[in-house]
Amino acid sequence: MTDLIVIGSGPAGLAGAIAAAGTGLRVTVVDEFIRPGGRLLGQLHQEPSGEWWNGIKEAEKLQHEAHALGINIRCGVSVYNIETAEAGWKVYTNEGVLEAPFVLIATGAAEYPIPVPGWTLPGVMSIGAAQVMTNVHRVQAGRKGIIIGANILAFAILNELQLAGIKVDRVVLPEKNAVSRQAGEPEAVIRSLLNAAHLAPSALLRFGSRLMKNETIRNIGTRFYPKNGLKINGTPLQLRKAAVEIIGTEQVEGVRTVDIDAYGHVIPGTDRLYEADFVCIAGGLYPLAELAAVAGCPFEYIPELGGHVPRHSETMATPLPGLFVAGNITGIESGKVAMAQGTAAGLSIAKQAGKQAAASGRQLEQAIEHVRTIRQQVAIQFHPDIELGRSQMNEQWKAHEGTSVQPGEKIG
Amino acid sequence: MIENKQLIICRCEEVTYEQLQSTARQHTCSARELKLRTRAGMGFCGGRTCRIALDAIMDSFIPDENKAVIPLKYQPPIRPVSFGTVGGRHD
Amino acid sequence: MTRIIDHAILGKLDSLKKVSFQFNGKSYEAYEHETVAAALLANGIRQLRVHEESGTPRGIYCNIGHCMECRVTVNHQPNVRACLTKVEEGMTIESGRRHPTPLKKTEGLQ
Ligand SMILES: Cc1cc2nc3c(=O)[nH]c(=O)nc-3n(C[C@H](O)[C@H](O)[C@H](O)COP(=O)(O)OP(=O)(O)OC[C@H]3O[C@@H](n4cnc5c(N)ncnc54)[C@H](O)[C@@H]3O)c2cc1C
Ligand code: FES
Numbered sequence: 001m002t003d004l005i006v007i008g009s010g011p012a013g014l015a016g017a018i019a020a021a022g023t024g025l026r027v028t029v030v031d032e033f034i035r036p037g038g039r040l041l042g043q044l045h046q047e048p049s050g051e052w053w054n055g056i057k058e059a060e061k062l063q064h065e066a067h068a069l070g071i072n073i074r075c076g077v078s079v080y081n082i083e084t085a086e087a088g089w090k091v092y093t094n095e096g097v098l099e100a101p102f103v104l105i106a107t108g109a110a111e112y113p114i115p116v117p118g119w120t121l122p123g124v125m126s127i128g129a130a131q132v133m134t135n136v137h138r139v140q141a142g143r144k145g146i147i148i149g150a151n152i153l154a155f156a157i158l159n160e161l162q163l164a165g166i167k168v169d170r171v172v173l174p175e176k177n178a179v180s181r182q183a184g185e186p187e188a189v190i191r192s193l194l195n196a197a198h199l200a201p202s203a204l205l206r207f208g209s210r211l212m213k214n215e216t217i218r219n220i221g222t223r224f225y226p227k228n229g230l231k232i233n234g235t236p237l238q239l240r241k242a243a244v245e246i247i248g249t250e251q252v253e254g255v256r257t258v259d260i261d262a263y264g265h266v267i268p269g270t271d272r273l274y275e276a277d278f279v280c281i282a283g284g285l286y287p288l289a290e291l292a293a294v295a296g297c298p299f300e301y302i303p304e305l306g307g308h309v310p311r312h313s314e315t316m317a318t319p320l321p322g323l324f325v326a327g328n329i330t331g332i333e334s335g336k337v338a339m340a341q342g343t344a345a346g347l348s349i350a351k352q353a354g355k356q357a358a359a360s361g362r363q364l365e366q367a368i369e370h371v372r373t374i375r376q377q378v379a380i381q382f383h384p385d386i387e388l389g390r391s392q393m394n395e396q397w398k399a400h401e402g403t404s405v406q407p408g409e410k411i412g
Numbered sequence: 413m414i415e416n417k418q419l420i421i422c423r424c425e426e427v428t429y430e431q432l433q434s435t436a437r438q439h440t441c442s443a444r445e446l447k448l449r450t451r452a453g454m455g456f457c458g459g460r461t462c463r464i465a466l467d468a469i470m471d472s473f474i475p476d477e478n479k480a481v482i483p484l485k486y487q488p489p490i491r492p493v494s495f496g497t498v499g500g501r502h503d
Numbered sequence: 504m505t506r507i508i509d510h511a512i513l514g515k516l517d518s519l520k521k522v523s524f525q526f527n528g529k530s531y532e533a534y535e536h537e538t539v540a541a542a543l544l545a546n547g548i549r550q551l552r553v554h555e556e557s558g559t560p561r562g563i564y565c566n567i568g569h570c571m572e573c574r575v576t577v578n579h580q581p582n583v584r585a586c587l588t589k590v591e592e593g594m595t596i597e598s599g600r601r602h603p604t605p606l607k608k609t610e611g612l613q
Contacts (some may be wrong), residue, residue: 122562
């Protein structure tokens with residue numbers, strides 16, 4: 001018998017499982033990846049303090065804690081559906097159906113692409129794919145790569161590729177179009193990088209300090225941005241070049257670029273071809289909330305959180321009885337925030353399950369407070385207005401409190 | 413606007429920007445209908461890869477659709493299941 | 504592609520036990536516990552399948568189970584994600600093939 005099924009063994013899922021099991025609940029965790037840890041596994045960066053954040057180590061710590069508490073972690077198990085049962089939820093997996101009164105969905109985030117002509121060629125991958133290949137599987141993504149897209153995830157992973165001795169030839173922007181929008185405008189890209197620069201890891205910090213915060217100077221800065229780009233540990237960041245096509249027949253052979261002005265307009269006659277055997281597309285992250293949608297959970301659209309997010313409270317409850325969410329499914333943030341949210345969710349579930357340890361005392365309130373504190377401290381923040389997004393969700397939750405939702409009622 | 417009309421947006425069904433654009437023009441349809449007509453976002457990955465890109469394109473064709481509604485419905489199974497597994501749920 | 508045996512921060516790769524497997528009828532070596540996708544890339548293979556209708560080559564895209572681009576047939580089971588599947592000794596893996604009569608995409612609601 002299981003009291004709680006946790007879907008996803010990332011930082012949120014594992015922390016949730018640990019908090020719940022700590023109060024005496026019987027917990028099963030399922031995850032389709034080959035080992036526990038979720039996207040924590042690929043993470044490797046230096047904190048402003050100089051300390052290394054090694055996701056593999058962090059994941060191992062969580063895994064040991066979970067084992068000590070008797071939590072059953074099942075990897076290689078994919079959840080393909082979730083439905084209400086007589087008492088709780090039925091979770092359908094490729095290894096059979098699980099049932100429990102409580103479910104915590106902690107499925108994290110997915111990457112969205114910026115489509116570029118030629119992007120279906122083998123050797124073109126999402127930036128996260130290169131991260132996992134390098135740090136988790138320890139196989140080089142290629143000999144010489146080009147990154148398309150300049151955002152915080154791209155810089156974190158550029159650093160990781162360099163650490164592993166992989167040559168990244170250059171970082172260029174996607175061509176400005178209906179999909180890339182601001183990601184294809186040098187001016188807007190610099191603005192968003194500067195927003196992140198004060199808290200970001202080393203490479204970005206050094207980069208950020210070379211650009212100026214003042215608006216007019218920044219504009220001049222983009223206009224006179226050095227043609228060959230600024231270098232980040234030897235890799236030119238070419239904000240005034242856009243990728244127009246990925247070349248190759250059987251697999252990637254190179255990238256064709258054009259020069260662009262500060263607003264992303266193409267400067268005619270500036271075609272160049274750069275050789276590469278792999279290309280990483282850095283679009284961005286969005287909450288992977290498909291299971292919450294299938295369960296019938298209502299959603300809110302909050303761009304600061306990454307788009308469509310299941311409606312939830314600060315106690316990580318959804319409007320559906322027994323269904324909880326934590327981590328990046330509730331909004332795109334760093335692993336540490338996901339972990340803190342997981343703890344809050346686990347305690348919240350224990351409280352509902354009537355576990356004394358969680359019901360009495362201020363554990364849950366403290367866990368919620370801890371989420372807020374961590375949010376202010378983290379080295380990586382994906383959206384500058386995350387606090388705004390969080391408070392919008394809280395308002396939505398309060399506005400709908402008391403209105404009943406039928407589980408299984410499909411939305412969309 | 414997208415210059416290269418042959419640009420594939422949905423990898424699974426190989427739906428190009430041009431197909432999306434011409435279908436939207438021809439049928440003046442909703443985002444949902446556009447997906448059904450072109451099959452964009454309805455292939456093997458269930459739209460996980462192209463969903464956000466597709467939404468951005470739809471938004472450029474049809475700006476004022478209700479955002480609180482998820483434009484592309486999620487339908488189980490959201491992961492591949494072998495025939496045996498799906499059958500197994502009924503016994 | 505080269506393996507990253509020694510890493511400045513992550514340290515040395517341990518557990519270097521080798522297993523052999525077949526991909527499209529050819530034998531390759533992999534390290535135990537690694538995914539099919541990682542093992543094939545380490546052997547220099549990027550193309551995992553072709554698009555069923557157009558025949559265009561495809562490889563991994565997301566590497567974490569979301570995009571389904573890496574689907575292969577493993578021990579006769581089709582549509583298995585190479586990026587989530589651990590290689591095992593003696594495993595046989597096949598690329599999908601292009602459908603013999605490519606379905607013409609028809610416009611219209613189905
Ligand atoms: C590719 C990528 C790279 C990232 N890199 C960084 C970074 O460098 N630094 C940083 O701070 N943040 C990074 N992030 C953000 C990251 O999401 C958070 O740091 C954190 O890992 C989120 O934790 P989580 O527990 O919510 O989800 P995750 O860590 O994503 O864990 C979710 C888990 O759920 C599993 N899962 C999902 N769906 C199913 C299903 N249907 N069935 C079974 N299992 C399922 C997945 O396999 C996964 O293991 C990255 C995110 C992605 C997607
Ligand atoms: S590469 Fe995306 S599912 Fe395997």
